[in-house]
Amino acid sequence: MKLYATVLLLCASFAGAMDNGVLTGDWRGEIENGYLNLDLRTGEWDSFHMGFQLDLDLLDGFDRGQLRKRADMRFTYRHEAGELVFEGRNYNDKLRGEFTFTVSQDYLDDLAAMGYENPSTSKTLGLAVHNVTTAYIGEVHDMGFQDISLGKLIAFRVHEVTADFIDEMHQLGFNSISAGKLIAFRVHDIGRDYIEEIHDLGFSEITPGKIIAFKVHGIDRETAQGFKEMGYELSPSKMIAFQVHGIDAAYIQSFKDKGLELSSSKVVAFKVHGVTTKYLDAMAEVGYDDLSPNKIIAFKVHGIDADFVRDLEARGIEGLSPNKLLQKKIMD
Numbered sequence: 001m002k003l004y005a006t007v008l009l010l011c012a013s014f015a016g017a018m019d020n021g022v023l024t025g026d027w028r029g030e031i032e033n034g035y036l037n038l039d040l041r042t043g044e045w046d047s048f049h050m051g052f053q054l055d056l057d058l059l060d061g062f063d064r065g066q067l068r069k070r071a072d073m074r075f076t077y078r079h080e081a082g083e084l085v086f087e088g089r090n091y092n093d094k095l096r097g098e099f100t101f102t103v104s105q106d107y108l109d110d111l112a113a114m115g116y117e118n119p120s121t122s123k124t125l126g127l128a129v130h131n132v133t134t135a136y137i138g139e140v141h142d143m144g145f146q147d148i149s150l151g152k153l154i155a156f157r158v159h160e161v162t163a164d165f166i167d168e169m170h171q172l173g174f175n176s177i178s179a180g181k182l183i184a185f186r187v188h189d190i191g192r193d194y195i196e197e198i199h200d201l202g203f204s205e206i207t208p209g210k211i212i213a214f215k216v217h218g219i220d221r222e223t224a225q226g227f228k229e230m231g232y233e234l235s236p237s238k239m240i241a242f243q244v245h246g247i248d249a250a251y252i253q254s255f256k257d258k259g260l261e262l263s264s265s266k267v268v269a270f271k272v273h274g275v276t277t278k279y280l281d282a283m284a285e286v287g288y289d290d291l292s293p294n295k296i297i298a299f300k301v302h303g304i305d306a307d308f309v310r311d312l313e314a315r316g317i318e319g320l321s322p323n324k325l326l327q328k329k330i331m332d
Contacts, residue, residue, distance in 0.1 A: 021103040029095040081128035130157040139163040159186035181208040210236045217243040245271040273300040282306040
């Protein structure tokens, strides 16, 4: 099946448009790889507008020969939702003119029977150019999304959320996945192969939200194996935290070389608060060379460094225990 439309920008409504089942305005377009890139607007050109692509083969009356010369043109995009008529001219391969979209009352009646009362004309135009048919809506409803909004249905079409894709996600254990998460799966190219890869890592109960976070932060089988080689069997949340904060084997090994065997939570806390071996060496030089991980984190949280200790020594304050040093910093 040909792609009917790919969204570039979809605004909530058209400024100044009368919601009487007919929408008029100006259009501009350019041809690219067999598609017409369109920008439809009403009112001023800095007002609300809708941008999308249409396959040239779907435009009745579109004459490609007219692209080689300045000529008047008239062509139509017909859909179950209504008829979109374009009139205009070719100006040096820049097409522009006026459009008229007329809603199909039969389509509106069918929508009403499916629970969608009185959609705006601009919303119906969005349904038309993104090929949201009543058959497609019925398929989505049958997959458990009876209350899905028209806006989400448009997003489903834009990101190719099909009944087959929904069924596949159900088969993989995501029986209660939301419409928003399905769209996010498509946006981030999450499909069966990736999900099964994550399940094989021992995360068979992972949530859609965590799967999305895994994909966003580049977590895969190789990443998980790397964490294991560091000595950590991580939960999904900890794995995400390691990735987010850029924790790698070299960072962990640097502390092992200092005799510090850190839990995953402590590793994250060290990274968040900027603990490095350079910091530990500097603190050791001023007499604090046997600090626990908790004390190291507390020192960093309160801004205790070697310069602070030296400043105290210059004032005649020396040999404070870690707890006393913390109290001094808090009181100063």
